[in-house]
Amino acid sequence: MPLLEKPKEKHTIMLPPRMAQIAAETEVLVIGGGPAGLGAAYGAARAGAHVILVERYGFLGGNATAALVMPFVSYHTQVPHREEPGAEILYPTDHGPGSPVIAGPLAELVMRLVKAGGAVPPSLKTGYTVPFDPEVFKFVATEMLDEAGVRFLFHSFAGDIFSDDDAWAVVFETKSGPVVIRAQVVIDCTGDGDIASRAGASCEIGRALDGLVQPMTLYFRMTDMEKDVFEAYVKKHPDQWKGVHGLWDLIEAAERSGDLDLPREDMLFFGTPHEKEVAINSTRVIKVLGTDVWDLTYAEIRSRRQMRMIAAFLKKYVPGFEKAYAVQSGTQVGVRETRRVVGGYRLTSDDILHAHKFEDVIARGTYPIDMHNPEGKGTVLVFLPPGESYDIPLRCLQPKDVDNLLVAGRCISGTHEAHSSYRAMSICMATGHAAGSCAAVAVKNNLTTLSVRYQDVQDELIRQGASLGR
Numbered sequence: 001m002p003l004l005e006k007p008k009e010k011h012t013i014m015l016p017p018r019m020a021q022i023a024a025e026t027e028v029l030v031i032g033g034g035p036a037g038l039g040a041a042y043g044a045a046r047a048g049a050h051v052i053l054v055e056r057y058g059f060l061g062g063n064a065t066a067a068l069v070m071p072f073v074s075y076h077t078q079v080p081h082r083e084e085p086g087a088e089i090l091y092p093t094d095h096g097p098g099s100p101v102i103a104g105p106l107a108e109l110v111m112r113l114v115k116a117g118g119a120v121p122p123s124l125k126t127g128y129t130v131p132f133d134p135e136v137f138k139f140v141a142t143e144m145l146d147e148a149g150v151r152f153l154f155h156s157f158a159g160d161i162f163s164d165d166d167a168w169a170v171v172f173e174t175k176s177g178p179v180v181i182r183a184q185v186v187i188d189c190t191g192d193g194d195i196a197s198r199a200g201a202s203c204e205i206g207r208a209l210d211g212l213v214q215p216m217t218l219y220f221r222m223t224d225m226e227k228d229v230f231e232a233y234v235k236k237h238p239d240q241w242k243g244v245h246g247l248w249d250l251i252e253a254a255e256r257s258g259d260l261d262l263p264r265e266d267m268l269f270f271g272t273p274h275e276k277e278v279a280i281n282s283t284r285v286i287k288v289l290g291t292d293v294w295d296l297t298y299a300e301i302r303s304r305r306q307m308r309m310i311a312a313f314l315k316k317y318v319p320g321f322e323k324a325y326a327v328q329s330g331t332q333v334g335v336r337e338t339r340r341v342v343g344g345y346r347l348t349s350d351d352i353l354h355a356h357k358f359e360d361v362i363a364r365g366t367y368p369i370d371m372h373n374p375e376g377k378g379t380v381l382v383f384l385p386p387g388e389s390y391d392i393p394l395r396c397l398q399p400k401d402v403d404n405l406l407v408a409g410r411c412i413s414g415t416h417e418a419h420s421s422y423r424a425m426s427i428c429m430a431t432g433h434a435a436g437s438c439a440a441v442a443v444k445n446n447l448t449t450l451s452v453r454y455q456d457v458q459d460e461l462i463r464q465g466a467s468l469g470r
């Protein structure tokens, strides 16, 4: 593989000191414009704080756009698990129907996406999943935050943080050289806890057993597929397609002929708002970490090779895909799991599966434990009881050893197993909303983020339309 090898030993060099331009001072600085960052910037701005959101790419959305993760999985309560082969082709049948447990900015975003023709609204037909168009998402998300009063800086990678006279100073690497933004409260929405860890927050990575994380996946879209032909195949072979995954017999035939070496157990793809298109989630790269640049380089090259092979398989073997082609892949490989910042509480799979309730609830979730095997093929899904949801306490967003810095999204405090549920984008947006509201409440009351009253954060969230189940 054409890869710069990772050095066996760590040789280091001291960098010369350098000057950085101070770009701005703000009350709340949100780093990362993924689902969590969108929620955080919205929550803080709607609570009346001055907010700057900084993002390394030139657009918002995080995995939703950069990694083409194109459906919000269900954020509705579930009914007993149903397997109805062929019943709801291209959409999951194993979530919902039920009631939404997340509202606020997520509900507004979904409503705006639907209105712009960029999403399918949640319903029984989609299993309460919301497939969306990532290009519409980029535009709608930017407009929504613009209207809330958020200021943006794009193309800026947060590399460091230090405290500077009662405020944080965050250093961004940009084409204009190093740029510093000073802020009273920083919210780390990088997905990876990049800045929380630089600030000294304790972090955990991977499963307790061996530190392995969930695999990476390069998502891609195939267009010009003939849906009716595919549906006819599924109707004829109902045991071969379970809502969003399957095709075992065709995979076996292709593997026997040497046309396919599938890294996961089956083909997994979702419908999109476009009739002739599917979003394919079937590449898999294991034993790689999203905070390691050598692993990321390897995963990009390996997953792109898998994508070519899978697209060719679909064209050659799967009815309805004869004329289809891969029109787009993610700007980057999708990273499921990296650092989990240790907070005042560590959410567990027990809390999730027993639908635990907390006094200081600031967000809720219904998504199952969804574990893609860190070591190879296989995926485990464990559902909450029907009609139930679990609470996420404010303490999961508060690093236990750093004040005035909050985390939101997939890097909040929890176990490896719990993370596999709360990583869903809707839940990330809800924890972001809570972090933004908490930051604004702290700033407005001259308090620190560790000393705010959780009741005041809940009041602000409810004022902004959040659903906390009480």
Ligand SMILES: Cc1cc2nc3c(=O)[nH]c(=O)nc-3n(C[C@H](O)[C@H](O)[C@H](O)COP(=O)(O)OP(=O)(O)OC[C@H]3O[C@@H](n4cnc5c(N)ncnc54)[C@H](O)[C@@H]3O)c2cc1C
Binding pocket: 031, 032, 033, 034, 035, 036, 037, 054, 055, 056, 057, 060, 061, 062, 063, 064, 066, 067, 069, 070, 071, 072, 073, 156, 157, 158, 159, 189, 190, 191, 192, 194, 216, 217, 218, 219, 281, 334, 335, 336, 408, 409, 410, 411, 423, 424, 425, 426, 428
């Ligand atoms: C292959 C795959 C399939 C998935 N399927 C689904 C699904 O079907 N439905 C669902 O709801 N969820 C799904 N998920 C999970 C979900 O996409 C993520 O857990 C979620 O997007 C995390 O949101 P986030 O905002 O915490 O982080 P991210 O979405 O990763 O966003 C982080 C943002 O921060 C930016 N950033 C990162 N580091 C820096 C830095 N140092 N400086 C500046 N900016 C930075 C990034 O560019 C990005 O915009 C999937 C994930 C993967 C990888």
